[in-house]
Amino acid sequence: MSADAGSVEEFAAGVPRIVEVDGVEVAVVRWGDRFYAFRNLCPHNRGPIGRWGKIRSRLISPDRLRLDVDAETPVVICPWHRWEFQLQSGRPVFDPAGPRLSTFAVEVEHGRVRVRPKARLGGAPAPDG
């Protein structure tokens, strides 16, 4: 059974809404015309990444003198230690092989945003501590 996160109109761009899915806090966010969902728990140090994290485009540096944004790749920045994770995959931006942020499938039905209950992709359990 998927969890209802609200109507499409209730989502301001880049502002996460928290919904409980099977006892787990999940952040749901709209970025462009897509919705993403991820666990409100940073796999680095258990920071409240969904409730307080910042959503933005991934920063890239094509060369030494240019800092640019990759608008196609939204990321969430942890409010504590600034680790970044791709919203699509949960992979860490700096070390893609590192611990991933748990992500969830999102579907939009009849104007409602719903989160499927099982974590996917990232899905790596948060290490203790």
Next chain:
Amino acid sequence: MTYTGPIVDTDVHHDWPTDAAILPYLPKKWRDFITLPEGRLIPLKPAAIYYPTPDGVYRMETYPPEGKPGSSYELMRDQLLDPLNVECAILGYDVGQAAGLPNIYLASALVSAMNDWTIDQWLGRDRRLKASLLVQTQSPDDAVREIERLGRHPGIVSVLLVMLGMSRPFGHPAYHPIYETAAEIGLPVNIHIAGTTALPGAQSVGGHLGNRFERHTLHTQPTEHHLTSLITHGVFEKYPALRVMLIETGISWIPWLLYEMDRNVAGLRAESPWVKRLPSEYFREHIRVTTQPLDVGPRKSDLIKVLETFPGIEDVLCFATDYPHWDTDTKEFVAARLPEHWANRVFYQNAASFYQLAPPVPASLAT
């Protein structure tokens, strides 16, 4: 490992909502001095542009509806004091750069205003809040006067050195009057990083720091220098009652530095004849070090292996969160990375003894 006992948080940064909060505590001369013709105040902290970072330097959830992180007691209580079972939080400004202003007279007036503001606005709010007394170090005479003025206040538990006032590390004899006065009153001295690296033209031993990545990584450097300076200048022989807390530079450097000093003392003692004992002995007796930011190796066990090469280090370390700063350590993070039988000492006992705190209030009597 989990730890549920009492905690002394040795590094908490309180702040004022806006610079205007300090104005009533300044003499009129200086109020007028820092008020621009259009009514705006000259900012009391160095511009963040010197070592910028796109997401700032605070935990993002610590911003109150109005004002700056660390300025809301209620938020500090709800995010730190209550959930972590903090028995005592040592307040230390954010982080007190005013003490290093080039104009030493303004610096002295400002630190006095800040200390008065802290006593007035914070210490009466919660029995768990204690504070370090900020002093400027360009003019140790002024620092001595400030310690004598407020150092006996029951809520003041240490003297705080942040800024490097005379471009000499803190063992230099010019600073000794500060230690003499602190030791006489029975106050320990906190040395918090950032004083040597927060301002334009900041230096490491290698030269100018080029960005925040360099600066943040090398925070340990000035701490190592201050500690070495304190020992080689014989500060602890001169003031046997003096105790010093080194704040916010991690801990894995401790074995290496003390190995080096112990190795060098026999061959180099000719220029420091007042060093009578092994530096590591002074260290164990007089120095405590806060854990944050806790060093992390590829495996949790790596740090313990390093620390256990310096026997007795479990009596030196004191837990700190660095609230509300971004590179915070949580209780769980630290508890999971240190031996379980160290926990009571690291989270509570070492700091409680160092700051001579009263025993914890039983939960049934706490209000």
